[in-house]
Amino acid sequence: MCILGKKIKHSFLTKKAMTFYVSFIVCLLLALSAYSAVPIIKNMSYQYIAAENTHRTRYDLLYFGAEPVSVILEASGDGGEHFDIMPTMVTGDFGIVFPGTGKKANWNIGAEFPLLDPTTLIMRIVVSDSDHTLRYITFGGSIMVLISAGDFVMGSAETPDGMPIFGDEIPEHNIYLDEYYVDTTEVTNAQYRNFTLATGHPDPLGWADPLYNSDPQPVVGVTWDDAVAYANWAGKRLPTEAEWEKASRGGFDGRDFPWEGVLNYTYGNFASVHGYDIWYDTSPVASLAPNDYGLFDMIGNVYEWCADYYHYSFYESSPGSNPLAPEVLDEKTSVTKTLRGGLAMMAFSRAIYDVPQDLVIFRQQPMALLVFDVLRLFPNK
Ligand SMILES: [Ca+2]
Ligand SMILES: [Ca+2]
Numbered sequence: 001m002c003i004l005g006k007k008i009k010h011s012f013l014t015k016k017a018m019t020f021y022v023s024f025i026v027c028l029l030l031a032l033s034a035y036s037a038v039p040i041i042k043n044m045s046y047q048y049i050a051a052e053n054t055h056r057t058r059y060d061l062l063y064f065g066a067e068p069v070s071v072i073l074e075a076s077g078d079g080g081e082h083f084d085i086m087p088t089m090v091t092g093d094f095g096i097v098f099p100g101t102g103k104k105a106n107w108n109i110g111a112e113f114p115l116l117d118p119t120t121l122i123m124r125i126v127v128s129d130s131d132h133t134l135r136y137i138t139f140g141g142s143i144m145v146l147i148s149a150g151d152f153v154m155g156s157a158e159t160p161d162g163m164p165i166f167g168d169e170i171p172e173h174n175i176y177l178d179e180y181y182v183d184t185t186e187v188t189n190a191q192y193r194n195f196t197l198a199t200g201h202p203d204p205l206g207w208a209d210p211l212y213n214s215d216p217q218p219v220v221g222v223t224w225d226d227a228v229a230y231a232n233w234a235g236k237r238l239p240t241e242a243e244w245e246k247a248s249r250g251g252f253d254g255r256d257f258p259w260e261g262v263l264n265y266t267y268g269n270f271a272s273v274h275g276y277d278i279w280y281d282t283s284p285v286a287s288l289a290p291n292d293y294g295l296f297d298m299i300g301n302v303y304e305w306c307a308d309y310y311h312y313s314f315y316e317s318s319p320g321s322n323p324l325a326p327e328v329l330d331e332k333t334s335v336t337k338t339l340r341g342g343l344a345m346m347a348f349s350r351a352i353y354d355v356p357q358d359l360v361i362f363r364q365q366p367m368a369l370l371v372f373d374v375l376r377l378f379p380n381k
Contacts, residue, residue: 036259036266036289037065039127040184041136043101044143048118053110055087057123059136060101067129071097073105074124077116080137083124087112134294137181140234141191144181145294151176152246153253155315156361168312169361172254175242176321182239182247185285185296186218186304187230195230202226216284218302224337227305238307240324241314241363244340248298248360250291256359258291258298263358267291268300269344270358281345299358303339310338310363339364 040062047056055075063069071094075085089112093103109118124146125136135146157172189212196203205221206212212220222230231237239247250258259267265275269283276288277300286296298304308314308325317329325338342358357364 036292037063037067037129038132038290038292038294039063039065039069039129039134040290040294041125041127041134042143042286044125044136044138046123046138048109048121053108053118055107055109055118055121055123057105057107057125059093059103059105059125061093061097061099061103061127063099063129065129068096069099070095070126070128071103071105072126073107074126074135076122076124077120079120080122080139083122083135085113085116085121132292132294136184136294139181140236141194142183142185142187142234145184146179146181147177147243147247147293149177149179152249154242154245154318156256157254166362168315168363169359170315173315173318174320175246175318175323177242177246178322180239180243182243182293182295183236184290184294186302188216188285189213189219190215192219192222192230195233199229199233201229201233211281214284217282218285218297220282220302222305224305238305240322241306241308241338241340242318242323244304244306245360247293247295248291248341250293250295250298252292256361258360268297268342268358270300270342271344279344283344298341299360300342301344302341303343303364304341306338306340308338310336 042060042062044057044059046058048054049056057073059071061069061071073087073090073094074083075087076083077085087107087109089108090105091108092105094105097103109116122137127134127136137144137146151174153172154175155172156169158170192204193215195201204219204223204226207221227238248258249255252258252260257263257267263270265277266289268288269277269279273280277283279287282301283297285301288296290296291298308323309327311325311329314323314325314329318325340363342362
């Protein structure tokens with residue numbers, strides 16, 4: 001991740017400083033090109049400072065669009081069920097905010113809501129431009145974003161031009177989902193290590209492989225049972241397949257990808273190396289552009305476990321509201337869960353896997369070959 005460097009007077013530039021400066025410019029240009037104009041919150045935290053009777057929120061704001069970005073706060077006094085407390089006596093980076101790191105919003109809670117217990121509040125950051133309004137919380141060691149309740153169109157009406165036929169993706173069907181939060185990134189090795197150290201849970205396959213085990217890369221070699229164990233520990237749960245697909249679509253029905261058009265290497269790490277995708281194996285999470293819900297790597301990098309059992313024909317018989325595929329359907333019994341979202345590293349024929357498995361509608365039944373997978377978590381509401 002690039003950060004803004006200090007201003008350096010040209011006449012005092014050392015070779016090292018020049019190298020840093022050039023690297024910074026290259027990095028900035030890459031970031032400007034690779035990121036979509038979606039306002040992104042990272043490194044969110046908050047704390048009540050009793051001595052000042054002030055609630056401090058800290059965050060980084062990433063935005064590469066040209067419009068002003070609005071940042072406001074919402075607070076919940078009932079454990080996150082309702083965010084109906086609207087702070088206004090806030091100083092610092094509040095209101096119209098320019099992108100950057102180390103943002104500070106200080107809420108004079110003592111003066112505005114003297115009867116509230118400030119130590120039990122859960123904070124939410126609402127960031128908006130003219131096209132997006134995203135609500136962020138920090139929970140269970142990660143940043144999560146709210147997906148509002150409502151309908152979306154799941155599955156596909158027909159196989160996209162030139163693609164193989166995947167009958168398990170049809171038909172298109174309308175699905176209603178309650179609201180939910182989703183991690184903005186895949187679970188990293190650093191996050192998963194906190195879990196194994198705290199619980200003694202066995203290390204995942206490939207834990208010692210230097211191709212995959214740096215802190216910011218997604219954890220791989222995680223079984224579905226491992227994923228559930230991690231989720232329980234973090235106070236979250238796996239997404240249902242419908243929740244995963246709605247999140248991945250980023251608010252757009254009927255597309256083959258979370259964005260418009262064809263495979264786009266500014267959004268994901270796919271099987272080949274192409275453009276901004278410079279990795280044959282996994283990239284650090286959130287290295288490329290997010291979708292319009294602010295979610296990174298929904299397509300590509302590593303597969304993501306869903307809560308559902310995999311059934312080839314589930315889309316034909318799915319309930320219309322908050323579906324979850326059961327263990328047994330009429331036509332056959334499935335013993336595996338569902339993976340979604342494609343995979344950067346296939347051990348064979350990388351190029352041909354750049355498209356079919358990276359479609360937003362592609363469903364994957366795990367096989368023995370597929371040991372690279374990850375989890376993306378939702379609060380256990
Ligand atoms: Ca790649
Ligand atoms: Ca992924």
